[in-house]
Amino acid sequence: MPRQFDGSRVRVVRRGKELSQKELGAMVGVSGPTVARWESGEEFPKGDKFPAIAAALGEQLDVLFPYDGPVDLQLLRCDAGLSVAQAAAVIDASRVPISNAESGRRRLQDTYVAPLAHAYGVSKEELLAAQDVSFGVRGAQRPQAAQPSAPRTVGEKINYLLEHGYVGQAPPSDEQIARAVNEHTGVTSVTASDIAALRAGTTTEASDVVRAGLAQALQVDAALFQDDAELSPAAGEFLEAVRFLGSIHRGQILGLAARGNHSGLSAGMMAKINELVGELKHKLPDIKDEG
Template sequence: MPERIFDGSKLRDRRVIARKSQTSVAEDIGVRTNQVSKWETNQATPPQERLPGIARAVDADLDELFPRLGPPDLIDLRCDAGMTRADTTEFTKTRSAMAVRSAEEGKRPLSEEHELALSKAYGVTLAELRAAQKRSFGYDVPVVAPLRVVPAPEDRLPDDRVIADRIAYVRDEVYGGDLPSDAEIASAGNRKSGRPLLTEDLVRALREGTQTQMSEEVLDALALALNLPPVYMHTSDPQIARLVVSAQVVRNRYTIRAARGGESGIPEAARAELADFISDTMAEILGPETGGTK
């Protein structure tokens, strides 16, 4: 667990800058004044779940005041939300925090229901929570790139990094943190779109966020180069974007298994049932058609 680094003298300096007394800070976080004094003189260290409240009390950024050297695991996410294990039962709707404890200790993963509940409680995405859970089980998982909403063209800002964020999300979720080279992406996009729309320099600029706006044709080619439908680069709904990426991840896994002969034994009836299930599920997610061209 990469705990946040606590430095009492740094806390004291930040409190002085904020022009707050030890008493006012103590009142804000619900402890006695002498407890704050012990923290500032490094005679005691506050529990990790106290740190968010302490940072707010002295008007400081949590990451700046108490940095963490490494990506978070489940315990870190809970503590960053200012919650104890006992607090989680309010969200998991259970009598005890045993399920949370088992997941935090790398013994048994959370159920999907608890994953959804805790991701909301902790203020993180489901992908971020699942990545943290993998770390709790000992896996080395990179930080999940946040998937931002693509605003309408008239609402976009010059410094918008939405395209770069979408590329980074695909890199982490689909490619395991290692994208093809910029030249390879450009070549694949041009080949699949049938037009010379991408260059190595342009792909690099989009990936690094120095180029923030592009024509629809270029975004289409970029999506195709990453083996995704163009909607991924155009949708303003992050849930749809996540769905596209998740579908590609599953597709990749089954492609590998099929290449190894692992899926050859699926009965035709089972295939048909699975196809119907996926079709019905997608229809429920996307909703009824509203007319117009596809």
């Protein structure tokens, strides 16, 4: 089961670490333009690059690139940061045994199990369990890192909305957000650098005027940016709905539990959500319109 890759999330974290695309690329062995294509969604890195990217950004692999489902051989290899060719070199063979095992065509020879387990940093039992998964035998899931808590600070809320609220379209840049906030306030209240600082967590304070401008820029109710430690239940439900709809769009939702939400939506955002639901409704099982 491949890990999820969100280029916009990588961009946010990279900027928070004050790294250029060229610098991040050098740290993971690619060019700056390649990183730019990853972040824009034009291309996706190979799975074996994920550990290096997470390490370069100082993030936990399971948090930056989450995954759902049991662990298979491909995930073990990629999480070890190895390409198919590198894994094949471990067992002094061609790529064929690795590719066949990962695709569920032919199991690994017994002599390959111990060296691959060592290279992947797992036990032989864990590697064999992953091989079963690759061949369609469902096994136990590897414990995952705890999911991030609900966004609390202004910057975390901005990041959350940008990550989950712009399905099928590019989220606004820091420059575009700052411009929209300033247009709303009628004065130069923030700069792109101020927005970047909020998102990176180096700045946590924002005036009520700026909070209202952010709500307008991101098409949400101003209550989402209220100065409280935790989101209100209604605002929390709204953010969960945003994340949920984004997951539908990415094909990650397997079922649907109905939940009402009556607060926190601007007219513009509601229109976008209604449009998305209409486009994706055929993917959801047994959904009935509420009267």
